Amino acid sequence: MILENDRIEQRVLKPMKKMKWSDIFEWLIERVFFICAMFAVFSVAAITIFIFIKGLPAISEIGLLNFTLGSKWKPSANLFGILPMIAGSIFATIGAIAIGVPVGIFTAVYLAEIAPPNVAKFVRPAVELLAGIPSVLYGFFGLVVIVPLVSDVFGGAGYSLLTASFILGVMILPTIISLSEAALRAVPVEYKEGALALGSSHINAVFTVLIPAARSGIVAAIILGVGRAIGETMAVMLVAGNTPRVPGSVLDPIRTMTTNIAMEMNYAVDLHFDALFGTGVVLFVFIMILNLVTYFFVHRNVAK
């Protein structure tokens, strides 16, 4: 103890006396930064622990297989199978990718390679604005415009997997466009110059050289988009019809894991309530897997 004090004294006394104040200040600021950093870590830990503590008992009571593979969600009959919700989340996300990824990547290529500066000047802010629109407004737009449109064109109620996929596809566009564009711009210009020098056309060079070179960045962009799509609640709730049933076609209604929690949380009691936390656990596991995959891709990118 004494020794330690001596050492600290030495260290503090060694520089001029004037330095003392700035040393304390430095130390203080470092602690503040540390506390801020720990705040995020603590939040993540608290949320994780809370969801698992609340959700795991329900899963073990219902049975893991009955819970995740049961195709009937009927709380009034004590049937808690969330397969329809897992399927709903996965199908809606696949639909969002099918719509959002091609459009997003082509837009990114256009912005990075083709667009004349004065066109890019208003495409880019438009994309950024798209990212800033609150999700409930996407849902509202979907409810008023897309649902009747789908109903008129394809028949059925209009509240469907297709409608939800379309809305989600538009929602993930900004993520995919901005990250893909950054990945494309990060490709060394010599790659393209080399391809062009070998006689390749511009578009050919984009598809055979640029996009493969930016592949891991683009995949990371897609996975982040998937993360957004799978976690979206409000917009989906308004347009998906929310029927807890595995959809048989793209025109059938779906219920996702997030909307299942949001819709029934206020009304649930007892095991029903806990089963919603169980849904949260499954959703959490999905997000964890996605994050691991993203980490893997980004990491591989750096290693290269």
Add this chain to the structure above:
Amino acid sequence: MKTLKSAGILAMILLMVFALTACGGSTENASASTSTPAASSESTPAETTPAETSEPAAAEEITVNVSGSTSVLPLAQEEADAFEAKYPNVRVNVNGGGSSQGVKDVVEGISDIGNTSRNLKDSEKEFNLNEHVIAYDGIAVSVHPSNPVTSLSKEQVQGIFKGEITNWKDVGGNDEEIVVISREDGSGTRGAFEEILKLEDESGSLVSETALIFNGNGGVKAALASKETAIGYLSLGVVDESVKPLEIDGVAPSVETIKAGDYPVSRPFLMNTPQETTEGAQMFIDFILSDEGQAIVEDGYITVK
């Protein structure tokens, strides 16, 4: 070129100034509007309380927290407005959340009153709450205003919601597929609807698994108003011209038909309090059950007397 640039900058500065002043103005307005009720609630009790000898501790601020069923919410809010106007020292905060949430809130002490739009379940009876029936409500089976169907039998409604009748032409309408709209599991309106129309048995709800599910009375109303071939059910109190309530067995849902017992789909509105009911909560319930409070109930709902 240079003058154009500086003109642009000038325009931007002007815009910013406008925006800032606009912001300033709106916040002033906001603070002014929030300060007025506070001021009035401070000044008026001083004048009125000496006359109100029956109310003890009238000078101090009392807050009553109410939560629960979204069906009871509109009525509770109107009662709260009238109640606050009569007793300016009392604040009533009315929230939704759903019937089950209302019970949970009261048991956990978050709310003073928990509203339910159905009778308490057996698991909820265990909490030993004081149940007060404040009104009765009809559940209106409704369709889009353009639907030619005006009346259904009880059996037809059952068939439609069970998914046995799937085309409007089978019940006298157009040749169009019926879009069935229901409420989320646990909803008081759904619970009461299924109970009254025998759409439940020991294996739970019998409502078709393909039914679309919407959140709250508002969600159902919005869906019905936008879908010509849809059918759904909602609290009679929230029915307006955007949807068309159907006759059941030839009886249209209305305050008179429900009171007479002719319209079959009705349920009680309950306000539940813990055994140690707070003073404010008791005052509020007494007010609702008084003639004055029941006069408000009469507008769209059915009184308890």
